[in-house]
Amino acid sequence: MKVTACGDNLFQLTHLGAINCFLVREGDGFTLIDTSWPGSQAQPIMQEASKLGLPIARILLTHAHIDHVGSLDALHTALPDVPVAISEREARLLSGDLSLDPSEPQGKQPGAYPCKTKPTRLLHEGDRIGSLEVVATPGHSPGHVAFLDTRDRALIAGDAFQTLGGVAVSGTFVILFPLPALSTWHKGLCLESARKLLALQPSLLAVGHGRMLSNPQPAMERAIRVMEQSLAKEERKQSRVA
């Protein structure tokens, strides 16, 4: 795994040049955000944490897609006492329940990679876990969350944005790396969540796919405009059909 440090507290671990998970330094150890691809990634993640000198104290999940929870079961087997947290809504997807609530936009069924591991904590908007604040960002998946480091406003945004192949809001088709767009549940909510993240005035954007970006606000604004234009175009097309 390739390790990229950003300051003293944030480390990006990259698998195959495209799939990121993160170690965030806290007083009691590392918070691991997401768990990379299934199979062999549990050992490298634990090795990198120990090379950096701290144990993994807890695991947080942005959402239940295969490239974010893939090695959760293997990590949980190796570290059975380490707490695991995911949003209450996304926990249903993690358990394999793909049903939508009547209040949610119907249509495309959300995807998930069900795991045996049961979360020990269910997260909600505004919760604090160490230095990190939970930001509900539905759209890419129904219960997707981002994490804002309140020490320096670094934003670990999961798949709400991507930077690989160009900075884009989830759901925007990026020809060089279309995976996040293909697995996106609802583009309208992605746009709302992207605006919410921009309003947090992050100092750094860290995402599931692509490099970390400091002073990301201009690039986030541009990506939001692209998504706005693409949704407006789709709406025009639909109103012509209707």
Ligand SMILES: [Zn+2]
């Ligand atoms: Zn995803």
